[in-house]
Amino acid sequence: MASTLDRILRQAGAPDLIETLSERLSPTDLQSLLLAVYARRSAARSPANVLADYERSRFFGAAAFPREDYALWEQAVDTNTRDRFDILTLSPMTPLGTCAAIADVDQDWSVPTARTGEVVSDPTNVLALEAALRRRNAIPEAPAQHLAAMQRVVRPQAYGKAGMLAHFALLALVSTGRDRGNHRMEAEAMGRHLETHLGLFRRLLGPHVPLSVSYTLAQGLAPIAVLEALHASTKRHGATLWGETGREAADTYYAGFCFHIWADLADQRQQLADGGLVDWVAKLTANRKERTLISGCGAEGILALRLASVGG
DSSP states (O other), rough: OHHHHHHHHHHTTOOHHHIIIISOOOOHHHHHHHHHHHHHHHHHHOOHHHHHHHHHOTSOOOSSSSSHHHHHHHHHHHHHTTTSSSOOOSSSEEEETTHHHOOOOOGGGSSOTSSSEEEEEEEHHHHHHHHHHHHHHHOOOSSSSEEEEEEEEEOOOOOOEEEEEEEEEEEEEEEEEEOOOHHHHHHHHHHHHHHHHHHHHHHHHTTSOOOOEEEEEESOOOOOOHHHHHHHHHHHTTTTTEEEOOOEEEEEEESSEEEEEEEEEOOEEEEEEEEEEEOOHHHHHTTTTTTEEEEEHHHHHHHHHHHHHHHH
16 A cells, blocks of 8 residues: 555655645545535546446445345344334445544545545444433433434455455444443343344244354453353354353454354354444543444345245
8 A cells, every 4th residue: 555655645646645635624625625526537538438337346236135125134133123223224424434534444444535425334333423412411300212224235355255246234223321330231232232233133034043152251251241141142042152262353353242143054053143332422422421232234245045945
């Protein structure tokens, strides 16, 4: 990356170009400049150029499944989620740095835009922003916020799987509320998230696909109430529970605790959902007492598994 930038700056004859654009220009002036640049580039493009890009780039094109499959997914999500979460419809754009500033990941996770925003790559971060607004001035006794969103996202990373598009559908869940002691807030949120995910998977995949839930504790200290919630939900849905060791994300991306939900197939174990505790709303509201649990699952993997296991 550094060598590429060095070459670009040499060819442009402007060694301080990045500093000028990122530090000396105001966000509004930078936006005006970028819009002018893209307007000129757009004016120079032909319909053939546009069609060629549409054909070859993984960022564009139709989704992998027919509309009726996604309608089935959305109906199942709505039926299984609406009693536990406030389902929101989010903008496809969010402020620049929504992932990088909140979740401490590289900006490469998201596609920035010329209008000082970015295309949504993870709706849990956006739901955390919404939850922070709702929780910022809440009294200690105010009820927790449980938010959900179904959204098609774009992620620029190449995952190395041939034919995989950069856009796909996600269900995101975020629960946040004031610490009530003895991990009661986290346990109540864990129950909601697991009941939602496991109920959704049973609804779409049927009763015969083996499901399991794994969990990782970064410090090795088990929050008893959370583990009890894990046990209760997994048992209710006929899933197994096991400890997953060596997962670095438990103490980097997450705040000491995370979990996976799996389909335990005969030939492989397929990940269906991912989640854990984070400190995002605590940082956004400057309130260390805020406790937040996030989780998410992707539509395409579950729809493909449904097609293979129950014939669609």
